[in-house]
Amino acid sequence: MKVSKSIDGGSLTGYGCGGRVDKLIEVETRQELSQIFKESAKRGDEVSVIGGGYNTLIGPGGVRGILLKLAGEFSLIKVNGENLIAGAGARNSELIAVAVDSGLSGVEFLSGIPGTVGGTVRGNAGSGQESVGGRLVEIECFDGEKFIRLTDLKNSFSYRKFNLPSGYLITEAVFSLDKSSPEIVGNDIASRIANKKKTQPFGQNCGSVFKNPPDSSAWELIDAAGFRGYSMGGARVSEKHTNFIECLPGANEKDIWNLIKLIRKKVYDQCGIKLSLEIQLLGEGFD
Structure with missing residues (x-):
């Protein structure tokens, strides 16, 4: 367990900026996680969780209480036949690398999507018509007191959302993949990344800011509202993909x-559609 105090929130997110975090605890074992929640409940401390931070904006008021980051045994990835068993703290890039080395196909769509397995599952991340929910067969969660394994996941996923009970923290996920070959999977990944480099910016950003509304695309609505290349202070709507800041x-x-608030207001005023956030807001100061 590693404890750090008064941390610059920008060091924890893809945006590279954010309010200060009172206390960051990197948890390495299930025993440590249980102990932290037990002690926090006694003190009345608020507990939040962050993964890779690549879809997270930390508010100007920072994060009070305790911010947890899963590490250690929560970052392990194991192969069991055609299943990959990944800790929630494992990075997507590591998950993909293990799949390639093992000649397993099914998570190529995560190529170029940074972050950790826990956040990826929580947001049912995906690309095109593919998403994490289509490959998950089992999830381990912590409910604040005990660890629970969920296997009936058939109706648990919707667009960019995993309908997990409130207060549950994802600690491990089991992916069911298909047997292939390292060469075929590797070539598919290379092709996907090359395509993303043509259509998406690679730099300090947190990916898609807004979810796509039904029967529409967020980037098209933002573009039609005149925001391509628009700047506010040091934040700029991408010229390459208008759903990226x-x-x-x-x-x-x-x-x-x-800038997020301005985009939402103008899109709503122009076409009556309320854009929902795909990024996660963490901490205080979001007026």
């Missing part, structure tokens, strides 16, 4: 949040 030198979390 890039951070320029000197950008701060207020710039990003104010």
Whole structure:
């Protein structure tokens, strides 16, 4: 277990900016996780969780209480036949690498999507018509007191969402994949990454900011509202993909949040559609 105090929130997210975090605890074992929740409940401390931070905006007011980050045994990935068993703290890039080495196909769509397994499952991340929910067969969660394994996942997923009971923390996920070959899987991944580099910005950003509304695309609505290349302070709507907000030198979390609010307002005023956030808001100061 590693404990750090008064951390710059920007060091924990893809945006590279964010309010200060009172206390960051990197948890390495299930025993440590149980103990932290037990002690926090006694003290009345608020407990939040962050993964890779690549879809997270930390508010100007920072994060009070305890912020947990899963590490150690929660970052392990094991192969069991055609299943991959991954800790929630494992990075997507590591999951893909193990799949390639093992000649297993089914998670190629995660190529170029940064972050950790826990956050990826929680948001039912995906690309095109493929998403994590289509490959999951079992999940381990912690409910604040005990570890629970969920196997009936058939109706648990919707667009960019895993309908997990409130208060449950994902600690491990089991992916059912298909036998292939390292060469075939590797070539598919290379092709997907090359395509993403043509259509998406690679830099300080947290990926798609908004979910696609039914029968529409968020980027098209944002583009039609005139935001392509629009800047507010150090935050800029990407020229390459208008559902991405890039951070320029000197950008701060207020710039990003104010730009998000402006985009939502103008899109709603123009076409009556309320854009829902795909990124996660963490901490205080979101007025």
